Amino acid sequence: MNRIRLINSIIQKANFKKYLEIGTRSGTSLYTISCKNKIAIDPNFIIPKMEKLKRKVFDIKNNRKTHYFEMTSDDFFEQKKEFLKNFGTVEISLVDGMHTYHQALKDVLNILPFMDEKSIIVMHDCFPVSEPASTAYNSEEFFTKEKHPEWTGEWNGDTWKSILYLLKKYPNDLEVFVIDTDYGLGIIQKKHNLPMNFELDTEFFRQFISYTFQDLKKNPQELINLKSKDIIPSLLNRFHY
Numbered sequence: 001m002n003r004i005r006l007i008n009s010i011i012q013k014a015n016f017k018k019y020l021e022i023g024t025r026s027g028t029s030l031y032t033i034s035c036k037n038k039i040a041i042d043p044n045f046i047i048p049k050m051e052k053l054k055r056k057v058f059d060i061k062n063n064r065k066t067h068y069f070e071m072t073s074d075d076f077f078e079q080k081k082e083f084l085k086n087f088g089t090v091e092i093s094l095v096d097g098m099h100t101y102h103q104a105l106k107d108v109l110n111i112l113p114f115m116d117e118k119s120i121i122v123m124h125d126c127f128p129v130s131e132p133a134s135t136a137y138n139s140e141e142f143f144t145k146e147k148h149p150e151w152t153g154e155w156n157g158d159t160w161k162s163i164l165y166l167l168k169k170y171p172n173d174l175e176v177f178v179i180d181t182d183y184g185l186g187i188i189q190k191k192h193n194l195p196m197n198f199e200l201d202t203e204f205f206r207q208f209i210s211y212t213f214q215d216l217k218k219n220p221q222e223l224i225n226l227k228s229k230d231i232i233p234s235l236l237n238r239f240h241y
């Protein structure tokens, strides 16, 4: 099961109508996810204008109400507060933008205030496939075969540390785990809907910067609460109302 099938299964079970995606690129995930209202955020969409228009006109069920924001996720949450307020509860999200600890964490912390206890975040790339793939770069362009001779083409970055932060920072408030499929699908849900502070705690953040891929490999259950794919049916059952 990959991120797209998992998200579609949850949307279907929960009858979710509001989807937010950080990191869209050419629309592989955006256009195969079936949801009525969508937000797509990417500073560099690789989707021709005509394609967007065609989807709007001909794929009425899934893309009539797709809102594209060609900007970084930070700019989106900073500049589009009014839009988000009107959008209402964000029911399901895919976090798949910049694959760094800092940015992935900020993306999750920015979405959480717009979620309720039924909402869910799926975060891609939480269980890196190799040491080179787990390298933290701020740009995909740096990540070339020349720099990493053993690189096999995947880039997951150190996104996984954001899972570690969330697990340790919010043990009573968030349910957080990673499913061992599709480079690690991070799952984040609220345990309650009480008001909370989701500002980034810089001191807390620093604790995990020096953790390595080897640390993760030694103890993925402890560091990212890694679960096998067998957990998927019980995850889906949560959405059976």
Ligand SMILES: C[S@@+](CC[C@H](N)C(=O)[O-])C[C@H]1O[C@@H](n2cnc3c(N)ncnc32)[C@H](O)[C@@H]1O
Residues within 6 Å of the ligand: 022, 023, 024, 025, 026, 027, 028, 029, 030, 041, 042, 043, 044, 045, 071, 072, 073, 074, 096, 097, 098, 103
């Ligand atoms: C791995 S691709 C997304 C793939 C897509 N979700 C899919 O499954 O087909 C990552 C995308 O994140 C975008 N990105 C990079 N930095 C970002 C940021 N700060 N905010 C939002 N998107 C970002 C890149 O432009 C790129 O298109």
